[in-house]
Amino acid sequence: MSTLSVTRKKPDEPGIVAKTLFYVFLILGALVSIFPFYWMFVVATNGKDAAFQIPPLLTPGTAFFDNFARVLERTEFFRALLNSVVVSTAVTLSVVFLCTLAGYAFAKYEFPLKKTLFVFVIATMLVPAQLGVLPQYVIMAKLQWIDSYKALIVPAMVNAFGIFWMRQYIASAVHTELIEAGRIDGGGHFRIFWNIAIPVVTPAMATLGILNFMNVWNDFFWPLVVLKNRENYTIQIALQQLFTNKDGLDFGMIMSATFTATLPLLIVFLLFSRWVIAGLTSGAIKS
Amino acid sequence: MADTATAERPQPLPQKRRFLTETRRSRFTAYTFISPFFILFSIFGLYPIVFTIYLSFYKWDALGPMKYVGLKNYEFVTGDPTFWIAFGNTLLMALMGTVPQLIVALFVAVMLNSALNKFKNTFRVLYFMPNITSIVAVTLVFSTMFGNNGMVNWMLNTFGMESVPFNSGWWGVKIAISTMVMWRWMGYNAIIFLSGLQSIPTDIYEAAKIDGASRRQQFIYITMPLLRPFILFVTLVSTIGALQLFTEPYVFLGQSGTGSTRQEGVTMVTYLYNEAFKNGFFGTAAATAVLLFIATIVFSVLNMMLSSRMGGDTGRKKA
Numbered sequence: 001m002s003t004l005s006v007t008r009k010k011p012d013e014p015g016i017v018a019k020t021l022f023y024v025f026l027i028l029g030a031l032v033s034i035f036p037f038y039w040m041f042v043v044a045t046n047g048k049d050a051a052f053q054i055p056p057l058l059t060p061g062t063a064f065f066d067n068f069a070r071v072l073e074r075t076e077f078f079r080a081l082l083n084s085v086v087v088s089t090a091v092t093l094s095v096v097f098l099c100t101l102a103g104y105a106f107a108k109y110e111f112p113l114k115k116t117l118f119v120f121v122i123a124t125m126l127v128p129a130q131l132g133v134l135p136q137y138v139i140m141a142k143l144q145w146i147d148s149y150k151a152l153i154v155p156a157m158v159n160a161f162g163i164f165w166m167r168q169y170i171a172s173a174v175h176t177e178l179i180e181a182g183r184i185d186g187g188g189h190f191r192i193f194w195n196i197a198i199p200v201v202t203p204a205m206a207t208l209g210i211l212n213f214m215n216v217w218n219d220f221f222w223p224l225v226v227l228k229n230r231e232n233y234t235i236q237i238a239l240q241q242l243f244t245n246k247d248g249l250d251f252g253m254i255m256s257a258t259f260t261a262t263l264p265l266l267i268v269f270l271l272f273s274r275w276v277i278a279g280l281t282s283g284a285i286k287s
Numbered sequence: 288m289a290d291t292a293t294a295e296r297p298q299p300l301p302q303k304r305r306f307l308t309e310t311r312r313s314r315f316t317a318y319t320f321i322s323p324f325f326i327l328f329s330i331f332g333l334y335p336i337v338f339t340i341y342l343s344f345y346k347w348d349a350l351g352p353m354k355y356v357g358l359k360n361y362e363f364v365t366g367d368p369t370f371w372i373a374f375g376n377t378l379l380m381a382l383m384g385t386v387p388q389l390i391v392a393l394f395v396a397v398m399l400n401s402a403l404n405k406f407k408n409t410f411r412v413l414y415f416m417p418n419i420t421s422i423v424a425v426t427l428v429f430s431t432m433f434g435n436n437g438m439v440n441w442m443l444n445t446f447g448m449e450s451v452p453f454n455s456g457w458w459g460v461k462i463a464i465s466t467m468v469m470w471r472w473m474g475y476n477a478i479i480f481l482s483g484l485q486s487i488p489t490d491i492y493e494a495a496k497i498d499g500a501s502r503r504q505q506f507i508y509i510t511m512p513l514l515r516p517f518i519l520f521v522t523l524v525s526t527i528g529a530l531q532l533f534t535e536p537y538v539f540l541g542q543s544g545t546g547s548t549r550q551e552g553v554t555m556v557t558y559l560y561n562e563a564f565k566n567g568f569f570g571t572a573a574a575t576a577v578l579l580f581i582a583t584i585v586f587s588v589l590n591m592m593l594s595s596r597m598g599g600d601t602g603r604k605k606a
Contacts, residue, residue, distance in 0.1 A: 026410060033414050036417070036428045039431070051437065052431075110313075111313075114317075130579070131339060132332060132336045132576075134563055134569055136331055138569075139334075154331075155331035157327060159324075220534045221534065236423045240423050243427055254427055258424045265419050281475070
């Protein structure tokens with residue numbers, strides 16, 4: 001039986017046709033992934049109706065600044081950009097610090113209920129975010145945080161994924177002997193965390209930071225619920241507001257704004273792609 | 288003794304007791320380090336969930352006094368045709384956006400993992416790129432393509448097919464929205480499958496090859512079973528995500544500026560959002576949230592049962 005199939009199994013080395021077909025498919029798939037980015041750029045740099053030409057226009061034009069000027073007439077684009085930068089930065093700094101702290105405790109300390117509490121942290125990741133949105137809104141109203149940065153920052157200051165991610169990394173990267181040595185030298189718990197653990201885990205912290213920044217930057221639902229006033233809009237809400245039918249859809253204008261809002265993330269992603277991909281897919285790999 | 292944790296530092300203690308307080312101190316530190324999560328989650332996560340369930344039995348407009356109405360909210364929601372349209376739309380789009388997506392993702396992952404692929408990293412990055420775009424941006428870009436005179440209809444016409452009203456037709460809307468979901472998540476899931484494939488030791492394949500297993504047999508007997516935990520995880524996460532679909536239909540169909548979503552694309556979460564933040568019916572919105580949660584649990588369990596059944600079947604069929 002096995003000899004038979006071994007002789008039959010000659011065409012294991014794929015021929016030139018198979019190789020070509022393989023790359024054709026792979027490249028086609030990649031083109032589908034990239035094309036919308038390119039299309040965004042094409043529409044953003046051409047006149048108002050570029051999106052609806054027949055056959056479709058596929059070359060960049062020179063109208064980007066004209067289009068973008070119309071964005072500025074309609075919305076406080078840079079204010080929204082600034083809001084997003086402030087909120088995303090604040091949340092990210094807090095998330096990285098607090099998640100590292102908690103991840104460190106889960107990885108390197110022994111305390112009653114540790115396992116249960118950690119499982120609880122993981123379980124919170126599976127609860128749909130929208131389940132509690134109404135009371136969350138009411139809490140924000142009671143605290144008079146509607147329309148403020150606080151409503152966006154405070155609830156997001158620490159999250160389960162970050163704790164999980166940092167715990168996994170710290171458990172393997174920080175050696176317990178180092179911590180014990182620090183303790184024998186009389187270092188306080190926080191001092192040891194700060195001086196011994198943190199320097200070792202900066203790569204994981206950086207990854208968490210990038211991921212978190214992208215998440216907050218891209219968030220739409222919660223800002224939509226708590227932001228009422230134009231000047232407090234984050235960039236995603238501002239983009240959505242541009243998309244109205246009032247005087248015909250001006251896609252050149254809309255795409256110039258979308259492109260400007262997407263570009264920073266795209267650059268960050270391309271620079272740190274390996275880390276970002278490792279981080280974003282880690283949930284699946286570890287479980 | 289309990290309050291010594293903070294104050295005990297200077298006083299010297301006998302050997303045995305000192306060891307005890309050292310443990311206590313380290314426990315206290317650990318609890319302090321993890322406390323921010325539990326405090327914030329209690330306030331902004333757990334309490335709202337409990338309160339949602341409570342709220343679902345009351346009539347409330349978020350301002351005036353709450354009035355107990357028993358199961359009236361649930362009766363109202365389940366008697367509202369729009370709710371059932373939203374429910375149906377959500378399931379249909381979950382199916383349309385997830386099933387083809389995961390099949391394609393699996394094939395892409397196999398191709399990315401193939402020894403033929405000499406540019407693994409480049410392709411990984413390219414396929415992953417859609418996932419970093421915000422959903423709002425994705426929706427806006429695809430809105431241009433799915434316009435009545437947009438690129439997709441041009442392509443359909445070129446192939447001799449009729450134009451589809453993607454922003455108003457019953458199927459058109461669903462196809463457009465599912466396409467957006469697929470575009471944003473296919474690569475992400477492919478990369479997860481890819482890491483699953485890479486976790487399979489190559490010597491298993493070597494051994495199978497020696498035993499004369501063909502490529503297809505290798506895929507069915509080795510790859511698929513060993514990939515099962517990854518497939519389970521991805522389907523589960525995709526299902527939960529699909530039930531929460533909101534931003535795509537909200538942005539895509541809300542361009543009138545009124546913020547209301549057309550019936551063709553209304554989902555459970557857009558229904559919830561409108562009930563609460565457009566109509567001010569917090570009670571019925573809370574009931575919707577509870578129903579959504581129940582649906583999430585039911586479909587997650589169903590999903591897991593189905594996935595494990597399918598895994599078992601492929602094993603049995605060959606035997």
